[in-house]
Amino acid sequence: MSEPSHVIRFADLEQTFGRDDGSAVTALEDVTFDIGRNEFLAVLGPSGCGKSTLLRLIAGLIFPTRGIVSIYDMTVTEPRDEIGIVFQRPTLLPWFDVLGNVTFPLRHKYGRVTAEDKVQARELLTLVGLSDFASKRIDELSGGMQQRVAIARALLLDPDILLMDEPFSALDALTRDEMSFELLRIWSERPKTVLFITHSISEAVLLADRIIVMTARPGRVREIINVDLPRPRSIATLSEPNFHALANHIRGQLFSRVA
Amino acid sequence: MPSRIISAASSSAASPKAKAPAIAVGQRLRLWADRLAPAAAFVALIVVWEGASRIFAIPSFLLPAPSAIVRAGFDVSAAQWLSNISATLRVALMGYFVAIAVSIPLAVALVNSRFLSRTLYPILVIVQSTPIVAVAPIIVVTLGASDLPRVVITFLITFFPIVVSTVTGLMATPEELIELSRSLRAGRTREMLHIRLPFAVPYIFSALKISITLAIIGAVVAEFVAAEHGLGFFIMFSTSFFKIPQAFAGLAVLVALSLILFRLCSLAQRWFVPWSLPKSAR
Numbered sequence: 001m002s003e004p005s006h007v008i009r010f011a012d013l014e015q016t017f018g019r020d021d022g023s024a025v026t027a028l029e030d031v032t033f034d035i036g037r038n039e040f041l042a043v044l045g046p047s048g049c050g051k052s053t054l055l056r057l058i059a060g061l062i063f064p065t066r067g068i069v070s071i072y073d074m075t076v077t078e079p080r081d082e083i084g085i086v087f088q089r090p091t092l093l094p095w096f097d098v099l100g101n102v103t104f105p106l107r108h109k110y111g112r113v114t115a116e117d118k119v120q121a122r123e124l125l126t127l128v129g130l131s132d133f134a135s136k137r138i139d140e141l142s143g144g145m146q147q148r149v150a151i152a153r154a155l156l157l158d159p160d161i162l163l164m165d166e167p168f169s170a171l172d173a174l175t176r177d178e179m180s181f182e183l184l185r186i187w188s189e190r191p192k193t194v195l196f197i198t199h200s201i202s203e204a205v206l207l208a209d210r211i212i213v214m215t216a217r218p219g220r221v222r223e224i225i226n227v228d229l230p231r232p233r234s235i236a237t238l239s240e241p242n243f244h245a246l247a248n249h250i251r252g253q254l255f256s257r258v259a
Numbered sequence: 260m261p262s263r264i265i266s267a268a269s270s271s272a273a274s275p276k277a278k279a280p281a282i283a284v285g286q287r288l289r290l291w292a293d294r295l296a297p298a299a300a301f302v303a304l305i306v307v308w309e310g311a312s313r314i315f316a317i318p319s320f321l322l323p324a325p326s327a328i329v330r331a332g333f334d335v336s337a338a339q340w341l342s343n344i345s346a347t348l349r350v351a352l353m354g355y356f357v358a359i360a361v362s363i364p365l366a367v368a369l370v371n372s373r374f375l376s377r378t379l380y381p382i383l384v385i386v387q388s389t390p391i392v393a394v395a396p397i398i399v400v401t402l403g404a405s406d407l408p409r410v411v412i413t414f415l416i417t418f419f420p421i422v423v424s425t426v427t428g429l430m431a432t433p434e435e436l437i438e439l440s441r442s443l444r445a446g447r448t449r450e451m452l453h454i455r456l457p458f459a460v461p462y463i464f465s466a467l468k469i470s471i472t473l474a475i476i477g478a479v480v481a482e483f484v485a486a487e488h489g490l491g492f493f494i495m496f497s498t499s500f501f502k503i504p505q506a507f508a509g510l511a512v513l514v515a516l517s518l519i520l521f522r523l524c525s526l527a528q529r530w531f532v533p534w535s536l537p538k539s540a541r
Contacts, residue, residue, distance in 0.1 A: 059442050079442040087435040094534045095457050108453050109443045139538060 006034035007161065007193045008058055013067035015053055026218040027053045031067070033212060033221060038191040042204035044250065045214030045222075051197045053219070055163045058195060059083055071161070084154030084192075088166045090146035092138045092153075098125065099134040102152045109157075117156075124152040127186060144175040148182070155190065162192040166199065177235075180206055184233060201254075205246050206233060213253050223253055323504035332508035344512065346489035350406060351478040351520075354413025355471060362418045363463065366425035367451060387419040392480055399485040409486065413477030417470045424466030428459025461535040464528045471524050475517045490516075 013031040016024045027050040035041045043051050056062045057069045060079035069076045071083075092101045102121040103113045125131050128148040138146065147167060154162060167183075168176045180203060187194060198204050204211045211225040227246060229237055237243055305325050311317065312324035319327050369376045395412050402408035432455050440450040482491025490513050497506035533541050 056438070059438070061438055061441055079444050083442060085439060085442055087438075089433065089435060091433045091435040091439070093436075093454075093457070095460075095532070104453075105439075105443055108440060108445045108449055111449070137534070139534075 005036055007037050007039075007072060008035040008195070009068070009070045009073070010034075010054070010057075011068045011070075013057070013069065014065050015050065015057070015062075016065045028064075029218040029220050031219070031221055033224060035193055035195060038193055040187060040194045040196065040207055040209045041212065042196045042198055042208035042210070043212045043214060044198055044201065044204045044254075045219065046199065046216045046254065048219075049214040049216040050219030051199075051214060052165055055085075055165050055195060055197055058161070059085060059163060081157060082160040084157065084159035084162050086147070086150050086154045086162070086164045086167045088169055090143070090150040092146055092149055094138050097135050097137055098130065098141070098149055101138065101149055102156060105153060105156050121152070121156060124155050125149075127155070127189060128152045129182065142175070143171050144179055147171065147179060151183070151186065155186075160193055162194045164194065164196045166197050168203065169199070176203070181234065183207065184231075188232065201247050201250050202238070202243075205229070205243055205250070206237060211250065213250060225250065320501055320503045323507055327504040328507040328511065331502065331504035332511070335505065335508065340512070343488055343490050343493045343509075344516065346486070347475070347478050347482065347491065347513070348516065350409040350413055350481060350489065351471075351474040353406070353410045354477055355417055355474040357410065358414050358418035358421055358470060358474070359467070361414070362421035363425055366422050366429060366459075367456070369422070369426055370429040370455070371447070371451070383419065383422060386415065391416050391477070395480055395484045399481075404485060408484075409478060409481035412481040412484075413474050416477035416480070417474045420469045420473070421463070421466045424462040425459050428462030429455045431462070432458040460532050464524070464532070464535060468521055468524045471520045472517050475513065475520065479513065 010031050010033055013028055014026070015028040016026045018024050031050075031054070043054060045051050053062070057064055058071065058076065060076045060083075063069075063076075071080060093104060096104060099118065099121055100107075102124055103117055106117050107113045122131070122134060125134055128151050130145060130148055130152070133141065133145065138149075141149065147170075150167070168179045171179060184207065196204070196207060205227055208227050211227060212221055213223045213225065214220065215222045225246065229240065229242055229246075309325050312319075312322060312327075317324075323331070365379075369380060391412060394415070395408075398411055399408045402411060429451075436454050436458075437450065440454055445453070478489065479491035479494075482489040483495055486492040490509050494506045494509040494513075497503070497509060528535060529541065
């Protein structure tokens with residue numbers, strides 16, 4: 001147990017973006033928090049609070065103006081292998097079938113896909129509940145199924161860290177609930193450190209161990225909330241008094257100072 | 260009443276039970292009418308044209324009747340047709356394939372380099388804005404009497420839509436996939452080959468379909484300026500000897516050629532990259 005307790009650390013983070021007219025916008029300011037090993041952390045906030053910027057900082061796609069982003073206490077200077085990303089849209093490749101999409105990261109990174117890789121991809125498809133869909137075309141799948149494929153794709157390189165950028169926000173309400181429970185099941189079978197960006201309060205409370213509530217423009221950490229709801233969580237969780245108390249508390253936080 | 264609706268629904272799904280009730284027959288007739296509508300409209304146009312030229316005795320040098328055009332077409336020997344068609348086709352296809360070979364790499368370069376897109380793109384727009392018909396005689400003088408000036412003229416008319424569409428397609432790739440590629444550190448080459456170019460395929464094919472008909476236009480323009488054979492030359496030659504029905508026959512062959520090439524383009528897309536078509540068009 002010599003490993004640090006945290007996997008990801010943001011310290012005194014500031015992120016500004018230059019605009020075309022020369023002015024600068026501050027997207028993030030004074031952001032400091034850790035994410036623990038195999039922790040499920042949700043980042044909740046209004047549009048424009050820099051949630052997605054956090055994700056791109058961990059992914060090594062952009063770099064902070066000030067402060068430090070580190071993974072395993074190493075400053076992020078480039079994209080790293082221990083990360084899988086699920087985006088808001090599935091963004092699958094229509095010229096590959098489902099299996100081809102799941103194995104795409106390997107094909108793209110190394111230029112080839114071995115038989116072993118395909119076996120592993122099939123296991124992932126079973127994990128996300130699509131074992132019979134390996135050779136289906138993408139446009140034969142529903143939105144929820146496509147997002148399942150995207151999750152399997154993100155898990156292919158067996159990342160320690162799973163970054164999810166509002167992954168269910170484009171789905172209808174019923175599919176969205178279903179996918180939340182599916183994600184919890186997948187996470188319990190393959191524990192990962194998850195950073196889950198969302199603007200849905202109930203989604204954050206249902207899924208996360210901790211919730212970072214952000215303010216908008218510039219994005220700051222307003223509050224860090226421990227979600228002490230017992231696991232495994234299920235539909236019954238949604239009707240627990242504690243669930244509503246937490247959700248109401250967060251709602252109050254988000255709307256307390258309407259700009 | 261409900262049973263009638265059910266039977267209509269089942270027969271529209273092409274059920275093999277041929278003895279369908281009356282409502283299904285009506286439906287089938289409507290389906291056929293819809294399918295035959297383009298051909299019927301075409302035939303009607305020909306009939307009206309033929310009738311008008313007979314009733315009003317329109318002189319054939321003004322507007323020859325369809326029958327006269329067909330007769331004039333058969334007066335020309337098959338060998339002569341073949342040599343003219345192959346000459347035009349050769350120039351059109353050479354110009355077309357050179358345009359593809361130049362345009363797609365050029366589009367990739369434009370997307371990859373801000374410098375190139377800032378310097379080359381305006382020049383391309385200027386070239387495109389120049390009436391090629393006006394430049395064609397100059398090109399012929401410069402490049403001499405061979406297929407070369409004709410191919411160059413065809414190329415100049417054909418390449419621009421392919422460049423523009425390919426650039427649009429390469430830029431239309433979802434940002435998330437580019438981020439996925441970068442998070443995998445796959446490199447710019449793989450990003451281009453595995454993500455951007457495939458994503459541009461639907462755009463490229465719509466440009467290829469436009470450009471194949473432009474290629475025929477280019478070849479004919481070039482033949483108008485300088486040629487000893489080809490369908491463009493054939494039409495010019497026929498007109499100058501007042502063989503107007505023969506000129507129209509040449510025109511008809513040109514249109515047919517253009518349509519066939521366009522169709523081949525569509526078929527190639529359906530064969531090689533069916534995913535690039537909307538579901539209904541597969």
